[in-house]
Amino acid sequence: MIIRLEFVGPYAAADVAYRDAPEWPPHPDRLYQAFIDAARLDDPAETAALAWLEAQPAPAIGCDEAVPLASADTFVPVNHPGAGVTWERRTRQPRSFPMVWPKGPVTFVWPDPEPPVLAALSRIADRVSHVGRSESVSLVDIQSGSAAVTWVPDARGSLSLRVPHAGRLAQLEQAFQQGRYGHTAPWTAYARADEQLQSGPWGDMIVVRLRHALGVENLVAATEALRRAVLSILGDTAPAVVHGHGTHDHVAWLGLPNLSPFARGELLGLSLCLPATIDPRERARCMRALLAVDHILLEGRRVAVEAPTHALSLAARTWSRPSRVWESVSPVVLDRHPRRSLTLDDVLADSVVRAGYPRPSRVEVVERGAAGLPAARRYRLRRPGRLYTHARIEFEQPVRGPVLVGAERYFGLGLFLPARTGSAAEMTKGSREGNTGRGQ
Numbered sequence: 141m142i143i144r145l146e147f148v149g150p151y152a153a154a155d156v157a158y159r160d161a162p163e164w165p166p167h168p169d170r171l172y173q174a175f176i177d178a179a180r181l182d183d184p185a186e187t188a189a190l191a192w193l194e195a196q197p198a199p200a201i202g203c204d205e206a207v208p209l210a211s212a213d214t215f216v217p218v219n220h221p222g223a224g225v226t227w228e229r230r231t232r233q234p235r236s237f238p239m240v241w242p243k244g245p246v247t248f249v250w251p252d253p254e255p256p257v258l259a260a261l262s263r264i265a266d267r268v269s270h271v272g273r274s275e276s277v278s279l280v281d282i283q284s285g286s287a288a289v290t291w292v293p294d295a296r297g298s299l300s301l302r303v304p305h306a307g308r309l310a311q312l313e314q315a316f317q318q319g320r321y322g323h324t325a326p327w328t329a330y331a332r333a334d335e336q337l338q339s340g341p342w343g344d345m346i347v348v349r350l351r352h353a354l355g356v357e358n359l360v361a362a363t364e365a366l367r368r369a370v371l372s373i374l375g376d377t378a379p380a381v382v383h384g385h386g387t388h389d390h391v392a393w394l395g396l397p398n399l400s401p402f403a404r405g406e407l408l409g410l411s412l413c414l415p416a417t418i419d420p421r422e423r424a425r426c427m428r429a430l431l432a433v434d435h436i437l438l439e440g441r442r443v444a445v446e447a448p449t450h451a452l453s454l455a456a457r458t459w460s461r462p463s464r465v466w467e468s469v470s471p472v473v474l475d476r477h478p479r480r481s482l483t484l485d486d487v488l489a490d491s492v493v494r495a496g497y498p499r500p501s502r503v504e505v506v507e508r509g510a511a512g513l514p515a516a517r518r519y520r521l522r523r524p525g526r527l528y529t530h531a532r533i534e535f536e537q538p539v540r541g542p543v544l545v546g547a548e549r550y551f552g553l554g555l556f557l558p559a560r561t562g563s564a565a566e567m568t569k570g571s572r573e574g575n576t577g578r579g580q
Contacts, residue, residue, distance in 0.1 A: 141252045144281045146245040153272035154238045162238040165203045169302035169325035178267040189260035194304040198328045200289035202247040206240035252284045297331030298462040339540040341496035343416040345456040351444040353406035363393035363552040365436035366410045373429045379422045389415035395552040399453045405514040409454045462538040463558035467510035471528040472546035472554040495545045502534040510557040
Protein backbone atom coordinates (compact mmCIF):
# COMPACT_ATOMS: atom_id res chain seq x y z
CA MET A 141 0.00 0.00 0.00
CA ILE A 142 1.29 3.45 -0.96
CA ILE A 143 0.23 6.52 1.00
CA ARG A 144 1.25 9.49 -1.11
CA LEU A 145 1.63 12.78 0.74
CA GLU A 146 1.97 16.01 -1.21
CA PHE A 147 2.38 19.41 0.42
CA VAL A 148 0.70 22.45 -1.09
CA GLY A 149 3.44 24.81 0.05
CA PRO A 150 5.99 24.36 2.87
CA TYR A 151 6.10 21.64 5.53
CA ALA A 152 6.20 23.13 9.04
CA ALA A 153 7.35 20.85 11.86
CA ALA A 154 10.31 21.39 14.20
CA ASP A 155 12.82 18.77 15.25
CA VAL A 156 12.76 18.60 19.04
CA ALA A 157 16.47 17.94 19.44
CA TYR A 158 17.26 21.14 17.56
CA ARG A 159 14.26 23.44 17.90
CA ASP A 160 15.59 25.73 15.18
CA ALA A 161 15.84 22.85 12.68
CA PRO A 162 13.01 21.39 10.59
CA GLU A 163 11.85 17.77 10.61
CA TRP A 164 12.35 15.92 7.34
CA PRO A 165 11.07 13.54 6.16
CA PRO A 166 7.76 13.59 8.06
CA HIS A 167 7.72 10.93 10.75
CA PRO A 168 5.28 8.04 10.15
CA ASP A 169 3.69 8.77 13.53
CA ARG A 170 3.12 12.38 12.41
CA LEU A 171 1.14 11.05 9.43
CA TYR A 172 -0.72 8.58 11.64
CA GLN A 173 -1.80 11.37 14.00
CA ALA A 174 -3.07 13.34 11.00
CA PHE A 175 -5.18 10.29 10.13
CA ILE A 176 -6.55 10.19 13.69
CA ASP A 177 -7.49 13.87 13.42
CA ALA A 178 -9.35 13.23 10.17
CA ALA A 179 -11.02 9.95 11.15
CA ARG A 180 -14.57 9.55 12.42
CA LEU A 181 -13.81 7.64 15.59
CA ASP A 182 -17.48 6.68 16.01
CA ASP A 183 -17.23 4.71 12.74
CA PRO A 184 -16.16 1.11 13.54
CA ALA A 185 -14.75 0.61 10.03
CA GLU A 186 -12.45 3.61 10.34
CA THR A 187 -11.25 2.80 13.84
CA ALA A 188 -10.57 -0.79 12.70
CA ALA A 189 -8.57 0.59 9.76
CA LEU A 190 -6.49 2.77 12.11
CA ALA A 191 -5.92 -0.24 14.38
CA TRP A 192 -4.71 -2.23 11.37
CA LEU A 193 -2.32 0.54 10.31
CA GLU A 194 -0.73 1.03 13.73
CA ALA A 195 -0.08 -2.73 14.02
CA GLN A 196 1.98 -2.85 10.82
CA PRO A 197 5.81 -2.82 10.75
CA ALA A 198 7.62 0.46 10.14
CA PRO A 199 7.02 1.66 6.57
CA ALA A 200 9.64 2.34 3.94
CA ILE A 201 9.70 5.97 2.84
CA GLY A 202 10.34 7.56 -0.53
CA CYS A 203 11.15 11.27 -0.72
CA ASP A 204 13.43 13.84 -2.28
CA GLU A 205 15.43 16.35 -0.28
CA ALA A 206 13.72 19.46 1.03
CA VAL A 207 15.03 23.02 1.10
CA PRO A 208 15.20 24.53 4.64
CA LEU A 209 13.53 27.92 4.83
CA ALA A 210 14.77 30.81 6.93
CA SER A 211 12.67 31.10 10.06
CA ALA A 212 12.00 34.59 11.45
CA ASP A 213 11.22 35.02 15.13
CA THR A 214 7.57 35.58 16.01
CA PHE A 215 6.59 36.96 19.40
CA VAL A 216 3.81 34.93 21.00
CA PRO A 217 2.04 35.20 24.41
CA VAL A 218 3.23 32.88 27.17
CA ASN A 219 0.84 30.04 27.96
CA HIS A 220 0.32 30.47 31.71
CA PRO A 221 0.76 34.09 32.84
CA GLY A 222 -0.82 33.51 36.26
CA ALA A 223 -4.07 34.51 37.91
CA GLY A 224 -5.46 37.97 37.33
CA VAL A 225 -3.45 38.71 34.16
CA THR A 226 -5.59 39.69 31.20
CA TRP A 227 -4.88 38.62 27.62
CA GLU A 228 -3.71 42.12 26.68
CA ARG A 229 -1.16 42.22 29.50
CA ARG A 230 0.40 38.82 28.89
CA THR A 231 4.11 38.92 28.20
CA ARG A 232 5.42 37.65 24.88
CA GLN A 233 8.47 35.64 24.02
CA PRO A 234 10.15 34.89 20.70
CA ARG A 235 9.39 31.62 18.93
CA SER A 236 10.71 30.34 15.62
CA PHE A 237 8.81 27.95 13.38
CA PRO A 238 11.21 26.04 11.10
CA MET A 239 9.92 24.93 7.72
CA VAL A 240 11.17 23.17 4.60
CA TRP A 241 10.04 23.38 1.02
CA PRO A 242 9.66 19.80 -0.31
CA LYS A 243 10.97 19.12 -3.81
CA GLY A 244 8.32 16.49 -4.40
CA PRO A 245 5.76 14.21 -2.72
CA VAL A 246 6.52 11.78 0.11
CA THR A 247 5.44 8.15 -0.14
CA PHE A 248 4.98 5.73 2.76
CA VAL A 249 4.96 2.06 1.74
CA TRP A 250 3.10 -0.39 3.99
CA PRO A 251 1.82 -3.93 3.24
CA ASP A 252 -1.42 -4.08 1.25
CA PRO A 253 -4.51 -4.40 3.50
CA GLU A 254 -7.78 -6.14 2.77
CA PRO A 255 -10.12 -4.13 0.48
CA PRO A 256 -12.47 -2.94 3.30
CA VAL A 257 -9.49 -1.59 5.27
CA LEU A 258 -8.05 0.08 2.17
CA ALA A 259 -11.42 1.71 1.45
CA ALA A 260 -11.72 3.03 5.03
CA LEU A 261 -8.18 4.43 4.99
CA SER A 262 -8.92 6.10 1.63
CA ARG A 263 -11.97 7.82 3.12
CA ILE A 264 -9.85 9.10 6.02
CA ALA A 265 -7.09 10.27 3.65
CA ASP A 266 -9.60 12.34 1.69
CA ARG A 267 -10.34 14.35 4.84
CA VAL A 268 -6.71 15.01 5.87
CA SER A 269 -6.07 18.74 5.56
CA HIS A 270 -2.54 19.04 6.99
CA VAL A 271 0.33 16.99 8.39
CA GLY A 272 2.42 18.72 11.04
CA ARG A 273 1.48 22.31 11.82
CA SER A 274 -1.67 23.78 10.30
CA GLU A 275 0.47 25.66 7.75
CA SER A 276 1.43 22.31 6.19
CA VAL A 277 -1.53 22.02 3.84
CA SER A 278 -1.49 18.48 2.42
CA LEU A 279 -3.08 16.25 -0.17
CA VAL A 280 -3.11 12.55 0.69
CA ASP A 281 -3.82 9.69 -1.69
CA ILE A 282 -3.82 5.92 -1.07
CA GLN A 283 -3.46 3.07 -3.52
CA SER A 284 -2.40 -0.55 -3.38
CA GLY A 285 0.98 -1.69 -4.62
CA SER A 286 4.58 -0.63 -3.97
CA ALA A 287 6.96 2.14 -5.01
CA ALA A 288 10.64 3.07 -5.06
CA VAL A 289 11.87 4.18 -1.63
CA THR A 290 14.70 6.29 -0.23
CA TRP A 291 14.67 5.25 3.44
CA VAL A 292 14.20 1.72 4.84
CA PRO A 293 14.04 0.52 8.47
CA ASP A 294 17.53 -0.57 9.54
CA ALA A 295 18.85 -0.86 13.10
CA ARG A 296 22.20 0.55 11.91
CA GLY A 297 20.62 3.50 10.13
CA SER A 298 21.53 7.16 10.48
CA LEU A 299 17.99 8.54 10.78
CA SER A 300 15.57 8.04 13.70
CA LEU A 301 11.84 8.43 13.07
CA ARG A 302 8.81 8.01 15.31
CA VAL A 303 6.61 5.12 14.17
CA PRO A 304 3.10 4.22 15.42
CA HIS A 305 2.64 1.00 17.36
CA ALA A 306 -0.23 -1.29 18.31
CA GLY A 307 -2.39 0.54 20.84
CA ARG A 308 -1.29 4.00 19.70
CA LEU A 309 -4.85 5.21 18.98
CA ALA A 310 -6.07 4.18 22.44
CA GLN A 311 -3.01 5.80 24.04
CA LEU A 312 -3.56 9.14 22.32
CA GLU A 313 -7.31 9.06 22.88
CA GLN A 314 -6.80 8.50 26.61
CA ALA A 315 -4.32 11.39 26.81
CA PHE A 316 -6.77 13.61 24.93
CA GLN A 317 -9.63 12.79 27.29
CA GLN A 318 -7.41 13.52 30.31
CA GLY A 319 -6.11 16.77 28.83
CA ARG A 320 -2.45 15.78 29.06
CA TYR A 321 0.52 15.13 26.80
CA GLY A 322 0.55 11.78 25.05
CA HIS A 323 3.57 9.52 25.22
CA THR A 324 6.08 9.73 22.40
CA ALA A 325 5.86 6.97 19.82
CA PRO A 326 8.81 4.56 19.69
CA TRP A 327 11.81 5.51 17.57
CA THR A 328 12.89 3.36 14.63
CA ALA A 329 16.23 3.69 12.88
CA TYR A 330 16.22 4.18 9.12
CA ALA A 331 19.03 3.91 6.59
CA ARG A 332 19.14 5.18 3.05
CA ALA A 333 18.27 2.38 0.66
CA ASP A 334 21.62 2.91 -1.10
CA GLU A 335 23.65 3.61 2.05
CA GLN A 336 26.83 1.57 2.60
CA LEU A 337 27.54 1.41 6.32
CA GLN A 338 30.76 0.46 8.03
CA SER A 339 31.08 -0.27 11.72
CA GLY A 340 33.90 0.11 14.20
CA PRO A 341 34.86 -2.38 16.92
CA TRP A 342 32.23 -1.29 19.44
CA GLY A 343 28.76 -2.60 20.21
CA ASP A 344 26.40 -1.62 23.04
CA MET A 345 26.75 1.40 25.30
CA ILE A 346 25.36 1.04 28.85
CA VAL A 347 24.81 4.45 30.40
CA VAL A 348 24.41 5.74 33.96
CA ARG A 349 23.69 9.32 34.99
CA LEU A 350 25.73 11.36 37.45
CA ARG A 351 23.34 12.79 40.00
CA HIS A 352 25.51 15.91 40.10
CA ALA A 353 27.42 16.97 36.99
CA LEU A 354 31.23 17.02 37.04
CA GLY A 355 33.67 19.28 35.24
CA VAL A 356 35.38 17.77 32.20
CA GLU A 357 38.74 17.96 33.98
CA ASN A 358 37.44 15.02 36.07
CA LEU A 359 36.71 12.84 33.02
CA VAL A 360 39.59 10.37 33.36
CA ALA A 361 39.30 10.22 37.16
CA ALA A 362 35.57 9.51 36.85
CA THR A 363 35.97 6.74 34.26
CA GLU A 364 38.69 5.08 36.36
CA ALA A 365 36.43 5.35 39.43
CA LEU A 366 33.60 3.68 37.49
CA ARG A 367 35.97 0.89 36.44
CA ARG A 368 36.97 0.30 40.07
CA ALA A 369 33.31 0.23 41.17
CA VAL A 370 32.35 -2.35 38.53
CA LEU A 371 35.40 -4.51 39.29
CA SER A 372 34.57 -4.43 43.01
CA ILE A 373 31.11 -5.84 42.24
CA LEU A 374 32.43 -8.51 39.86
CA GLY A 375 35.14 -9.52 42.33
CA ASP A 376 37.91 -12.01 41.60
CA THR A 377 35.90 -13.64 38.82
CA ALA A 378 35.77 -10.45 36.72
CA PRO A 379 36.16 -11.39 33.04
CA ALA A 380 39.28 -10.24 31.22
CA VAL A 381 37.14 -8.09 28.94
CA VAL A 382 36.51 -5.83 31.97
CA HIS A 383 39.87 -5.70 33.75
CA GLY A 384 41.64 -5.25 30.42
CA HIS A 385 44.63 -7.50 30.98
CA GLY A 386 45.92 -9.24 27.87
CA THR A 387 45.82 -8.36 24.19
CA HIS A 388 42.17 -9.21 23.43
CA ASP A 389 39.32 -6.73 23.09
CA HIS A 390 38.17 -5.10 26.30
CA VAL A 391 35.56 -2.57 27.39
CA ALA A 392 35.95 1.21 27.25
CA TRP A 393 34.87 3.56 30.04
CA LEU A 394 33.38 6.81 28.77
CA GLY A 395 32.36 10.18 30.16
CA LEU A 396 29.37 11.72 28.37
CA PRO A 397 29.33 15.53 28.28
CA ASN A 398 26.32 17.82 28.23
CA LEU A 399 25.54 18.58 24.57
CA SER A 400 23.02 21.33 25.31
CA PRO A 401 23.82 24.71 23.72
CA PHE A 402 23.63 26.13 27.26
CA ALA A 403 26.17 23.68 28.71
CA ARG A 404 29.40 24.79 30.34
CA GLY A 405 31.52 21.74 29.63
CA GLU A 406 30.20 19.43 32.35
CA LEU A 407 29.84 15.64 32.35
CA LEU A 408 26.27 14.37 32.69
CA GLY A 409 26.89 10.64 32.70
CA LEU A 410 29.26 7.71 32.39
CA SER A 411 29.11 4.72 30.09
CA LEU A 412 30.46 1.23 29.71
CA CYS A 413 31.10 0.59 26.01
CA LEU A 414 31.23 -3.09 25.08
CA PRO A 415 33.25 -4.62 22.23
CA ALA A 416 31.14 -5.88 19.35
CA THR A 417 32.79 -9.31 19.76
CA ILE A 418 31.92 -9.75 23.45
CA ASP A 419 30.52 -13.10 24.55
CA PRO A 420 26.78 -12.79 25.39
CA ARG A 421 27.31 -14.21 28.90
CA GLU A 422 30.07 -11.70 29.65
CA ARG A 423 27.87 -8.95 28.22
CA ALA A 424 25.09 -9.87 30.66
CA ARG A 425 27.54 -9.86 33.59
CA CYS A 426 28.86 -6.44 32.62
CA MET A 427 25.37 -5.00 32.38
CA ARG A 428 24.30 -6.39 35.75
CA ALA A 429 27.45 -5.10 37.44
CA LEU A 430 27.19 -1.60 36.01
CA LEU A 431 23.50 -1.27 36.85
CA ALA A 432 24.28 -2.33 40.43
CA VAL A 433 26.64 0.62 40.91
CA ASP A 434 25.00 3.43 42.91
CA HIS A 435 28.06 5.62 43.46
CA ILE A 436 31.70 6.10 42.57
CA LEU A 437 34.55 7.35 44.76
CA LEU A 438 36.19 10.34 43.12
CA GLU A 439 39.29 11.64 44.90
CA GLY A 440 37.91 10.61 48.27
CA ARG A 441 34.36 11.89 47.80
CA ARG A 442 31.24 9.91 47.03
CA VAL A 443 29.48 10.76 43.74
CA ALA A 444 26.05 9.18 43.26
CA VAL A 445 25.03 7.61 39.95
CA GLU A 446 21.57 6.53 38.84
CA ALA A 447 19.55 5.34 35.85
CA PRO A 448 19.82 7.68 32.84
CA THR A 449 17.15 10.18 31.85
CA HIS A 450 15.94 10.78 28.29
CA ALA A 451 18.57 13.52 27.81
CA LEU A 452 20.01 13.50 24.29
CA SER A 453 23.54 13.45 25.76
CA LEU A 454 22.83 10.13 27.52
CA ALA A 455 21.17 8.33 24.59
CA ALA A 456 23.33 5.63 23.03
CA ARG A 457 22.03 6.49 19.56
CA THR A 458 23.48 10.01 19.93
CA TRP A 459 26.96 8.47 19.91
CA SER A 460 26.37 5.53 17.57
CA ARG A 461 24.40 7.17 14.75
CA PRO A 462 26.19 6.54 11.41
CA SER A 463 27.86 9.57 9.88
CA ARG A 464 30.59 10.46 7.42
CA VAL A 465 31.87 13.33 9.60
CA TRP A 466 32.83 13.00 13.27
CA GLU A 467 34.05 15.64 15.75
CA SER A 468 35.86 14.96 19.02
CA VAL A 469 34.16 15.89 22.29
CA SER A 470 37.22 14.90 24.33
CA PRO A 471 40.74 15.33 22.90
CA VAL A 472 42.57 12.57 21.06
CA VAL A 473 45.77 11.48 22.82
CA LEU A 474 48.34 10.77 20.12
CA ASP A 475 49.91 7.33 20.19
CA ARG A 476 52.93 8.61 18.24
CA HIS A 477 54.79 11.90 18.01
CA PRO A 478 54.80 13.77 14.70
CA ARG A 479 58.16 14.26 13.04
CA ARG A 480 59.52 15.65 9.81
CA SER A 481 58.40 12.64 7.75
CA LEU A 482 55.15 12.10 9.68
CA THR A 483 52.71 14.99 9.92
CA LEU A 484 50.18 15.50 12.69
CA ASP A 485 47.38 14.71 10.22
CA ASP A 486 49.09 11.42 9.33
CA VAL A 487 49.45 10.51 13.01
CA LEU A 488 45.74 11.17 13.59
CA ALA A 489 44.71 9.21 10.48
CA ASP A 490 46.90 6.27 11.57
CA SER A 491 45.31 6.41 15.03
CA VAL A 492 41.85 6.12 13.49
CA VAL A 493 42.91 3.00 11.56
CA ARG A 494 44.64 1.54 14.62
CA ALA A 495 41.41 2.03 16.59
CA GLY A 496 39.53 -0.22 14.14
CA TYR A 497 37.97 2.20 11.63
CA PRO A 498 38.53 2.87 7.92
CA ARG A 499 41.22 5.37 7.07
CA PRO A 500 39.61 8.84 7.01
CA SER A 501 39.62 10.79 3.76
CA ARG A 502 40.24 14.02 5.66
CA VAL A 503 41.60 14.96 9.08
CA GLU A 504 41.49 18.42 10.61
CA VAL A 505 42.92 19.65 13.92
CA VAL A 506 40.48 22.01 15.68
CA GLU A 507 40.71 24.26 18.72
CA ARG A 508 37.54 23.27 20.59
CA GLY A 509 35.47 20.12 20.91
CA ALA A 510 32.15 19.41 19.19
CA ALA A 511 29.06 21.18 20.51
CA GLY A 512 31.24 23.98 21.92
CA LEU A 513 33.01 21.75 24.45
CA PRO A 514 36.21 23.05 26.06
CA ALA A 515 39.65 23.21 24.49
CA ALA A 516 41.98 20.24 24.95
CA ARG A 517 43.99 21.92 27.71
CA ARG A 518 41.02 21.63 30.10
CA TYR A 519 41.37 17.84 30.21
CA ARG A 520 43.72 15.84 32.43
CA LEU A 521 45.57 12.80 31.10
CA ARG A 522 46.26 9.49 32.79
CA ARG A 523 49.88 9.80 31.68
CA PRO A 524 50.97 13.45 31.49
CA GLY A 525 53.45 14.45 28.82
CA ARG A 526 51.66 13.06 25.77
CA LEU A 527 50.42 15.24 22.94
CA TYR A 528 46.66 15.60 22.59
CA THR A 529 44.27 17.62 20.45
CA HIS A 530 40.70 17.99 19.30
CA ALA A 531 40.05 16.76 15.76
CA ARG A 532 37.44 16.47 13.03
CA ILE A 533 37.57 13.43 10.75
CA GLU A 534 35.69 12.59 7.57
CA PHE A 535 35.18 9.16 5.98
CA GLU A 536 34.31 8.24 2.40
CA GLN A 537 31.25 6.25 3.57
CA PRO A 538 29.09 6.54 6.71
CA VAL A 539 30.63 4.87 9.76
CA ARG A 540 28.57 3.63 12.67
CA GLY A 541 29.79 4.62 16.13
CA PRO A 542 30.72 4.86 18.83
CA VAL A 543 34.01 6.29 17.53
CA LEU A 544 36.91 6.17 20.01
CA VAL A 545 40.41 7.11 18.87
CA GLY A 546 43.84 7.52 20.46
CA ALA A 547 46.06 6.12 23.17
CA GLU A 548 43.59 6.75 26.02
CA ARG A 549 40.38 5.86 24.21
CA TYR A 550 39.56 3.18 26.79
CA PHE A 551 39.24 5.85 29.50
CA GLY A 552 37.04 8.44 27.82
CA LEU A 553 39.51 10.52 25.83
CA GLY A 554 39.21 10.52 22.05
CA LEU A 555 35.41 10.16 22.04
CA PHE A 556 33.78 11.54 18.88
CA LEU A 557 30.28 12.81 18.10
CA PRO A 558 28.54 12.53 14.69
CA ALA A 559 28.63 15.96 13.12
CA ARG A 560 25.37 17.76 12.55
CA THR A 561 25.06 18.63 8.88
CA GLY A 562 22.93 21.18 7.08
CA SER A 563 20.90 18.63 5.13
CA ALA A 564 17.25 18.77 6.04
CA ALA A 565 17.04 14.99 5.73
CA GLU A 566 19.74 14.60 8.39
CA MET A 567 18.38 17.10 10.89
CA THR A 568 16.16 14.57 12.70
CA LYS A 569 18.48 13.10 15.31
CA GLY A 570 16.27 11.01 17.51
CA SER A 571 15.11 13.25 20.32
CA ARG A 572 12.10 12.99 22.60
CA GLU A 573 8.89 14.87 21.81
CA GLY A 574 5.54 15.01 23.55
CA ASN A 575 2.26 15.14 21.63
CA THR A 576 -0.63 17.15 22.95
CA GLY A 577 -3.78 15.03 23.01
CA ARG A 578 -4.65 13.51 19.66
CA GLY A 579 -3.02 16.34 17.71
CA GLN A 580 0.06 16.13 15.54
